[in-house]
Amino acid sequence: MTSQRILIIGGGFSGMSAAIQLRKQGHAVDLVELDAGWRNYGAGISLGGATLRAFRQLGILDVFLAQGHAADGVRLCLPHGPQVAELPTPRLAGADVPGGGAILRPVLARILADATRASGADIRLGCTFTHFTQDDQGVDVEFTDGQRRRYDLVIGADGLYSKVREALLPQAPKPVYSGQAVWRAVLPRLPEIETATMWMGPQVKPGVNPVSKTEMYLFVTEPRPTNDHVDPASFVDRLRGLLEGFGAPALQAIRAQIDAQSQIVFRPLEGLLVPRPWSLGRIVLIGDTVHATTPHLASGACIGIEDALVLAEELELSTDDVPAALAAFEGRRWERCRMVVENSSRLGEIEIAGGDKEEHARIMRSSLMALAEQI
Template structure:
C-alpha cells in the first residue's frame, strides 16, 4: 500500500502548529485551517514550559528563539501569603540535563514563533476557516469548509482545542468538566529579584503565583473557587484580581499596582478532560486539548499537547499503513502518561478544595515529574 501523504490539521494552537511543522519536515502535504482570523497571535498572558515541552520545541527547530524570548529558571519557591519563603525545591529536568528545567515566556510570543515555523514549512494555511463537514470512507476524508470549498485528505488531525467541534462531529461524546477552581491571569513588569516561580498557598485565594516571562515581564495569577462567569462584569476584571492580590506580600506588593487594565486580565475555569478508549474515529484523530485537558497545577498542558504531536508524527512517518492499528497505537502510547498528568493535576486542586492539610503534595509532584523524564 502506498503511504498516504495528505493531511488536514484543524486548529492552529501549539499542537496543531507543531504537528504541521513535523509532518512537513517529513515531506507530507499539509493544510492547516484555523477558525480565528488572527491565528490567536495576541491571545493570552504567559506560559510555563518545562523541559519535556522544550524538548519538542527543540525538535521543531525553534528552541533558540524560545530561549532568547523567555526566561529560564531551575527552582520553585513555596512562600507564605506574606511573602516569607518557606521552601525552595530544585525543578526536575524533565527534558534532560541539556535543557533548562523550566522556562517562562509570553504566550503570544510563543504562538508567533510557531506561526512563523508553520509559514516557513510550506504548509497551506487558511485563517478564519472551519471544517463544516468531514465525510469519511475507507480511503480518506472529504472536507467541506466554511467558505464552500472542498478538499480530499488521507488523514484529518483535530487540534481544535478543549471545546473541539471535530471531536463532537466524529461521535466522541466526552466533554470538559469544571474542577471547581478558576484562575485570574495578567501580565506585569518584572520586579527586581523575581527570578523564578513562587507559589503562595492559602490567604484570600487557594493559590497566588507568578512566573518570569522575559528579562522585563512576568505573568501573575490567582486561583480561587470558580464563580458564575455571567456574574462578573468584564469591566471589573482588574478590580477583582487586584482585590485578591492585595492579600499577598513579597513581590506582590510591586505586581498588584499594575493590575489596572481589565482588558489585560483573563478569567477562566479549570477544566478536566480525558477521552478514553481511543482518540480517533476512522481517519480523524484528536491531539492536544481536543483529547485531554487538565488544570495548570503542574504546568504540563502545553507539554502534553506538544508531545502528542511528536509521537503521532513519529508513528505516521515510520512506514506503516495509516490505519486503525496505527492510530490506536498512538492512543495506547500516550494514554498512561497523559492520564497520570491529568489525574495528578486534578488531585492537587482537589486537596485544596477539600481542605486536606496533610496531603503529600511534594511526593505527588515529584513522582509525576520524575515519570516525565522518560521519553514519551
Template sequence: MTKTVQKALIVGAGTAGMSAAITLRRIGVEVDLIDINPNWGALGAGLTITGPTLRALHQLGVYADMVEEAYVGEGIQVCNTQGEPLRKLATPMPADSPTASSGGIMRPTLHRILARHANAEGSAIRLGLTVDALEQDDSGVHVTFSDGSRGRYDIVLGADGVFSKVRGLIMPDAPKAEYTGQSCWRLFLERPASVERRTFFLGGPYKVGFSPVSATHMYMFLLEGTPQVFIEPANFHCELAKRLESYGGLLAEVHDSLSEKDNAAINFRPLEIFSLPAPWYRGRVLLIGDSAHPTTPQLASGAGMAIEDALVLAEELVLDDGVEQAFARFMDRREARCRLVTDSSMELGRLEQARAPVEEQTKVVERALLILSEPI
C-alpha cells in the same frame, strides 16, 4: 515521504495544530492547516513551561527561539502567603537533557514562534475556516469546509481545542466540557530581580504564583475555587485586589498597584475540562491536544502534551505500515502519559480547594514531574 499518508488536514492552528504541521511536513506529508479565527493569533497572558515541555520544544526545533524570546531556568521557589521562602522544589530532568528544566513564555510569543516555523516548513494555511462534514472510506476522508469547498485527505487531525468541532463530528456522544470548580486569574507584570524562577505562594485562601516569561516580565496567576460566575471586565481590578488582601511581600505591592488601567491586562476564565475515553480516533480522524485531553494549569503541562502528540504521531506515521497501526501505537504511547497530567492536575485542584498542607501539594507536583522527565 510516507506512502500511507501523503496529505493531511489539520483543523485548528494553535499549539497542537502548528506543532503537528511542523512535524508532518518534516516527514514529507503535504499539510493543509486551517483555523476558524480569521485574525490568527493568541490571546491571554503567559504559559509556564516545564522541563519535559522544553525538551519537546527542542525536539520540535524551536528551543533556541524559546531561549532567545522567553525565559528558561531551574526549579520552583515555594513561599508562604507573606512571601517568605519555605523551600525550593527541584524540577528534575535527566543529566543529558539538552534543555533547562523550567521556563515560561507569553502565549502570543509562542504562537509567533510556532507560526514562523510552520510557515517555513511549507504548510498551506487557511484562516476563517472550519469543517462542516467528514465522510470516510477505506482510503481517505472527504471534507466539506464551512465555505462550501471540499477536499480529500489521507488523515484529518482535530486540533481545535476543548470545544472541538471535529470531536463533535466523529464522536457525537463524547463528554462535554464541565466546570472544575476553579477559575484562574492572570496578570502580565514587570519582573523584579527578586523573582528568579517560578514562585508559588501557598497556605492562603488561594494558590498564587509568579511565572517569568522573559528577562523583563512575568505573569501572576491566582487560582480560586468558586461557583462559576461572570465578572464584568470593568471590575477585574477590584475583584483581583480583593483576593490579594491577605497576602504580603510582592503580592501586597501588586494589590496596592491595581487600578482600572490594568483591566485590559487581566485575564479571568473558568477552568473547564472533560475526560475522553480511548481511543481518541475514529478511522482516519485523530484528536490531539486539548481536543482529546484538556487539562487544568496546575501541572503546567498542557502545551507540552500537545507538542508531544505531534512528535509521537510523526514518529509512528513514518514507519509507513498503515494509518490504523500508527494511530493505535500513538494511543499506546500517549494515553497513560496524558492521563498522568490530567489526573495529577485535577488532584492538585482538589487539594488547593481543600487547603491541604503545602507538603501534600508539592508531593503531587514532584512525583508527576519526575515521571514526565522520562523519555516520551
C-alpha cells in the same frame, strides 16, 4: 511511510506542532483555522522541562530562549514571604538549558505560527470543515470556503469545544468545570523574581514567573463554587483583593502594580478526558480536544505538543497503515495524558478544600518525575 496528504483542523499549539513535524517528514499538510486573525489570547504560560525538550525537537527552542525566559527550580513560599522549599526542575532539554520557563502566550503562538508558515504547510485562515465522510482509503472533507478535498489522514486539534470531536465521537464527555478559576496578568518584572515563585495560601494560590527580561506574569487560583460571569470592569479590584491577605513584601509590591494596563485575564478552569479510542478510521483527535487539563502541573500545552511529535513518529514507523499508526499513537499517549489530567484535577480539589498539603506535595513530586520520562 510514503508521503501522505494530511489535514489539520485547528491552529492552536498542538495543531501547529503537528504541521511543523509532519512537514519535516515530507507529508503534504493543510491546516485550517477558523479565526481569520489566528489570534491567541492570554497572559503568560509556564513551561516545564518536558515542554522545552519538545521545543528542541520541533526546532523552536532557540527562538523561545531568545524571546521568553528559562530558569531552574520553582520556589515555594509562605504567605508572609519566607521561602520554605524549592521544587527541582531537571534539565530535560539538555545540560545547557534550564529546567523550566515561561513566555507570553501570544509570543509563543507567533513563534509556532512562524515555524508553521516556514514549514511549507498550506494554511487557510477563516476556514474550517463543514462535513466529512471516510472510507478505507481516505477522508473527503467539505469546507466553509466551498472547497472539497480528499485526505489520507485528518487530525482534529480544534480545542476544548471541538467540532471535530462532536462530529466523530458524539457520545464523548463534555468539559467539566472544576470549581476553581485562575487570574492572570502581565506586569513589570521585579528584580528579585528570577524563577517561578509561588505563595502557598490556604485556598488562594498566587504565583509569578518571568516571561522575558523585563516582564513577568502573575497567576492566582481561587475557589469559585459556581461558574458565574465576572464583569471585566471589576477585574483590577478583584485581583488586588485576592492578594490583600498575603504579607509577603514581593507579593504586595506586585499587588501595587496591578492596574487597567495589566492585561488581566480571568478563566474558569475546566477539564476533559475522553476515553479511548481517540480515533476512528483515518481521523484522530489530539491535544485539548481529548485531554484538556487545569494548569496545576503547567503541562497542558506540553502534552498537546507531545501528541503531535508522537503521532508524527508513529506515522513514520508505519508501513502505510494509518489506522495501525493511530492505535500505536494512542497506546503511547493514554497513560501520560490521563496522569496529567487526573493529577491536576486532584491538586485543584485539595486546594479548594484547603486539604492535605502532604498529599499535594506527593502528587506534585510523582507527576514531575513521570513527566521527566521519555515520551
